[in-house]
Amino acid sequence: MRKPIIAGNWKMHKTMEEALDFSDKVKGLVPSNGQVETVICAPFLFLDRLVRGVDGYHIKIGAQTMHYEEKGAYTGEISPAALKGIGVSYVILGHSERREWYNETDEAVNKKVLSAFQFGLTPIVCVGESLEQRNKGETNRHVESQVSKALQGLTEEQAKQVVIAYEPIWAIGTGKSSTAEGAEEVCSQIRQTVKNQFSKDAADSVRIQYGGSVKPENIREFMDCPNIDGALVGGASLKPDSFLSLLEATVHE
Numbered sequence: 001m002r003k004p005i006i007a008g009n010w011k012m013h014k015t016m017e018e019a020l021d022f023s024d025k026v027k028g029l030v031p032s033n034g035q036v037e038t039v040i041c042a043p044f045l046f047l048d049r050l051v052r053g054v055d056g057y058h059i060k061i062g063a064q065t066m067h068y069e070e071k072g073a074y075t076g077e078i079s080p081a082a083l084k085g086i087g088v089s090y091v092i093l094g095h096s097e098r099r100e101w102y103n104e105t106d107e108a109v110n111k112k113v114l115s116a117f118q119f120g121l122t123p124i125v126c127v128g129e130s131l132e133q134r135n136k137g138e139t140n141r142h143v144e145s146q147v148s149k150a151l152q153g154l155t156e157e158q159a160k161q162v163v164i165a166y167e168p169i170w171a172i173g174t175g176k177s178s179t180a181e182g183a184e185e186v187c188s189q190i191r192q193t194v195k196n197q198f199s200k201d202a203a204d205s206v207r208i209q210y211g212g213s214v215k216p217e218n219i220r221e222f223m224d225c226p227n228i229d230g231a232l233v234g235g236a237s238l239k240p241d242s243f244l245s246l247l248e249a250t251v252h253e
């Protein structure tokens with residue numbers, strides 16, 4: 001059985017004060033019976049305080065990107081070793097906003113995925129097509145290529161632990177989510193890609209999230225799909241009430 005994983009991606013929102021206020025409000029209220037894995041992916045600056053603040057409260061903390069090198073002359077960057085050192089558990093890699101604005105190529109994403117495992121971080125690898133690609137019927141080919149390039153060189157054990165987030169670019173921040181059927185179709189194809197690249201075991205274990213305008217009102221539709229194991233949530237993860245409602249909806253069928 002794959003454990004559902006709900007991850008909030010705060011993107012470039014909140015001040016330190018707001019971040020700590022959020023974690024104080026939710027930490028005693030997230031489901032604690034192991035039915036769902038809860039992750040908050042926050043800006044770098046807040047990670048250390050958040051890790052310490054939620055210790056013992058069934059919430060894991062993730063970063064939103066990282067460099068692939070352990071250290072070096074990369075002004076402004078953050079290393080996997082530094083993240084691991086403060087107790088960060090997850091790292092989002094290859095988010096479409098990073099691919100678009102910060103030149104995060106498939107090759108760089110692959111290096112980061114390998115490096116994340118080397119330093120004991122679990123990658124959440126984002127893939128997804130643009131509206132133009134969708135309209136041209138290129139969704140499956142594009143997503144398959146992103147997945148296979150990102151996971152290249154992983155061991156089967158590592159492939160089992162990866163989290164893949166299918167986020168169609170046209171559904172991010174638009175209020176226009178994919179239909180559950182549409183998301184399920186692509187997520188099922190992602191699982192098939194992992195099977196072809198690694199094994200049936202790896203495909204059965206890998207967790208696949210849907211992301212793109214997920215809200216408390218629609219999350220259940222996605223969670224009911226056999227190949228969707230959770231959600232990566234932007235806007236609806238920013239308010240404590242809304243974040244808690246997402247978790248509630250996930251654990252109550």
Ligand SMILES: O=C(CO)COP(=O)(O)O
Pocket residue numbers: 009095167171172173174175211212213214232233234235236
């Ligand atoms: O990009 C996303 C999460 O990584 C999705 O953002 P929204 O939930 O705001 O559409």
